[in-house]
Amino acid sequence: MSILKIIEYGNPILREKSKEVTKISKKIKTLITDMLDTMYHANGVGLAAPQVGENLRIFVIDVSDPSGPINPLVFVNPKIIKKSGAISSYEGCLSFPKAYTTVRRYANVMVKALDINGRPFIKEAKDGELLARAIQHEFDHLDGNLFIDHCRNRFVADEVLKKYNLSPVEVDRLIDEPELEEAILLWEKEHPDEAQKLRDEIQELENNKE
Secondary structure (H helix, E strand, O other): OOOOOOOOOOOHHHHOOOEOOOOOOHHHHHHHHHHHHHHHHOOOOEEEHHHHOOOEOEEEEOOOOOOOOOOOEEEEEEEEEEEEOOEEEEEEEOOEEEEEEEEEEOOEEEEEEEOOOOOEEEEEEOOOOHHHHHHHHHHHHHOOOOHHHHEOOHHHHHHHHHHOOOOOOOHHHOOOOHHHHHHHHHHHHHOHHHHHHHHHHHHHHHHHHO
């Protein structure tokens, strides 16, 4: 068991595009095992190789109930092959200690990848569940993108980052997603009670971090 150092926001490594894994060697398997150990140690639900200083197309996820058995998922050379729908997601990142903000995500994704033994598989996540959001979040890391690049309000995100002594949003890295934003706004308009409930939940989470 090895706990790796997690790279924090501001390190240029997080902005580099990762390379595909050409062979799942013993070294790669050790890296994956160490990434899982590191993720669990940090109480995270996902971790990408660039976050531990390795620009390789690998990420790990476990969205199982913390009180139950673990269910680690390993994605090597992942490719998102289908995405649809839109949701507003309240996210943080192990590379951004304590900082959370609201971002745009697809509600449904399908990804194909290799597991730790090099076997291909396809994983589907629907309805904005945590797995769907985690897959997109970790996949972003492999292309040098960060969750704040999807922020719904740059100024709110900047205030959060400032609060935790982190650099502001990199404006030139913001991802333009008008169709996603429009779909989210439409959903909020059509489901005002549910939208307000989500806002209340986010506010409660913010209050609990004080």
